[in-house]
Amino acid sequence: MVEKFATIIPKNVILNGFVGDQIKTTVKIIPEEKYPFKIVESKAINGKNIRFKLEEHKLSKGMEYVLTVENLKKNKGRYSDNISLETDSKIRPLIRIRVNGSIRDRQPGANK
Numbered sequence: 001m002v003e004k005f006a007t008i009i010p011k012n013v014i015l016n017g018f019v020g021d022q023i024k025t026t027v028k029i030i031p032e033e034k035y036p037f038k039i040v041e042s043k044a045i046n047g048k049n050i051r052f053k054l055e056e057h058k059l060s061k062g063m064e065y066v067l068t069v070e071n072l073k074k075n076k077g078r079y080s081d082n083i084s085l086e087t088d089s090k091i092r093p094l095i096r097i098r099v100n101g102s103i104r105d106r107q108p109g110a111n112k
Contacts, residue, residue, distance in 0.1 A: 013069045049081065
């Protein structure tokens with residue numbers, strides 16, 4: 001049986017929306033008590049269409065990380081990227097968060 005290293009909610013980031021809208025979401029990364037770790041570095045593989053921020057929050061039992069990912073694509077289209085989170089853990093030195101974006105044109109007459 002594989003033991004859980006961390007709780008990651010959601011496991012993948014999906015940024016769907018319309019051109020011109022602010023599209024962003026957050027991911028919670030909570031280390032399991034048995035396997036504490038710190039995230040020491042974060043970077044996007046491509047980074048062209050996204051901006052992200054990683055915040056550390058102290059909980060009563062350890063740490064929680066909140067990753068906020070925001071769409072930067074200004075025109076319609078799809079993209080994918082990965083955010084790599086480097087940890088100080090020997091068990092799992094790298095956590096990858098997949099990011100998929102789908103930006104559409106708003107239909108004429110549709111409300112904002």
